[in-house]
Amino acid sequence: MLFSEEINTFLAVVRSGSLLQAAEIVSTTQSTVSYRIQSLERRIGHPLLRRSRGARGISLTSEGERFLDIAERWKMLEVEAEQLQANQVRHLAVGSVDAVAINVLPPFVAALCDETPPVRLHMESSRYFQLANRVASGHLDVAFTLTPSEHVDLVSGKIRDYPMLVVYSASGMAPLPEALDMTDLDPSREIHLPWSPQFDLWRVRRGFSRYVNWVEKAHMLAPMLRNGAWAIVPSFLTMPLAKETGCTIHRIALNPPDPLSLFMILRKQSSDATARQRQLIGMGLAALK
Known part of the structure; x- marks a missing residue:
C-alpha cells in the first residue's frame, strides 16, 4: 500500500x-x-x-x-x-506575503466570508518562493506575491501596479514639497525594505548607500519611522503608515522607481475542482477593484 x-x-x-x-x-x-x-x-x-x-x-x-x-x-x-466534498462545501486555500495580506487582501477575504453559504478559508503567509512551492504542491489554491514565480508548473498573472512613494516622518524642519527631489532627504535616515530586485537595482543606480536602517518586512517599519526617518514604499502602504505614524506622503519627482506589481500565482493544470476554486478567487478579486 x-x-x-x-x-x-x-x-x-x-x-x-x-x-x-x-x-x-x-x-x-x-x-x-x-x-x-x-x-x-x-x-x-x-x-x-x-x-x-x-x-x-x-x-x-x-x-x-x-x-x-x-x-x-x-x-x-x-x-x-x-x-468530492467540494460540491457541498466551498473552500479556498490562500497564501500571501505579509505586506499584501495585511494591507491589500482584507476586502478579498471579507467578500468570501460574506458569501452565502460561507466559503471555508485557509489563510497563510510566507516568503514568495515558499508560497510558490506551496501552490505547486497543491497545498494552496492561490498565492499573492510581489514577485512572479518561474516554476514550470505555475502561472503568474499581474493584478495591478502600485507606484512607489516616499513616506517621511518630520523632525521639526520645514515641510517637504509634495513632489520630492531625492536630495531633499537625508540619506542617512533612510529605512530600506527589499521590495524587489528591480527596486534594489534602482537604488544602486541612484547612488543610495547600503549602510542604512534595514527592515525585512513592512509591518516592522512603523516603529522606526520617526525623527526625520523616511522610506520608499508601494502606495498601498502609505495611508496605513500615515494613520499610524503621522508621516507625510510624497511623490518622487525625477526618475522614480518602477511601480511594484502584485501577482497572483496559480497552478497551470485545470480541472472541474480548480475551476470552482478560480471562480471563488474571481469573486474575491472583484472586491479589490
Whole structure:
C-alpha cells in the first residue's frame, strides 16, 4: 500500500531537486524526507533517486522515471477524491506575503466570508518562493506575491501596479514639497525594505548607500519611522503608515522607481475542482477593484 505523504514527498523532491527544499514544500524536516523516500523505495523494490556525494541536485533512476508518471497520476486522483466534498462545501486555500495580506487582501477575504453559504478559508503567509512551492504542491489554491514565480508548473498573472512613494516622518524642519527631489532627504535616515530586485537595482543606480536602517518586512517599519526617518514604499502602504505614524506622503519627482506589481500565482493544470476554486478567487478579486 502506498501512503499519501510518501508520494507527495517524492514529487516534492523531484520538482525541487533538493531534499532541503522538498522539506520546506511538505512542511517537515530533511531527515523525515529522507526516511519517506527510503520507505517508498522499499515498497517499490527499487531505488528511485540517485544520490552521490558532492553531486549537485538529485536525479531519477530509470525506475524512478517510470514511477514518476505513476506518482503524478496518483496525485491527480487524490486531488479529485478530495474535491468530492467540494460540491457541498466551498473552500479556498490562500497564501500571501505579509505586506499584501495585511494591507491589500482584507476586502478579498471579507467578500468570501460574506458569501452565502460561507466559503471555508485557509489563510497563510510566507516568503514568495515558499508560497510558490506551496501552490505547486497543491497545498494552496492561490498565492499573492510581489514577485512572479518561474516554476514550470505555475502561472503568474499581474493584478495591478502600485507606484512607489516616499513616506517621511518630520523632525521639526520645514515641510517637504509634495513632489520630492531625492536630495531633499537625508540619506542617512533612510529605512530600506527589499521590495524587489528591480527596486534594489534602482537604488544602486541612484547612488543610495547600503549602510542604512534595514527592515525585512513592512509591518516592522512603523516603529522606526520617526525623527526625520523616511522610506520608499508601494502606495498601498502609505495611508496605513500615515494613520499610524503621522508621516507625510510624497511623490518622487525625477526618475522614480518602477511601480511594484502584485501577482497572483496559480497552478497551470485545470480541472472541474480548480475551476470552482478560480471562480471563488474571481469573486474575491472583484472586491479589490
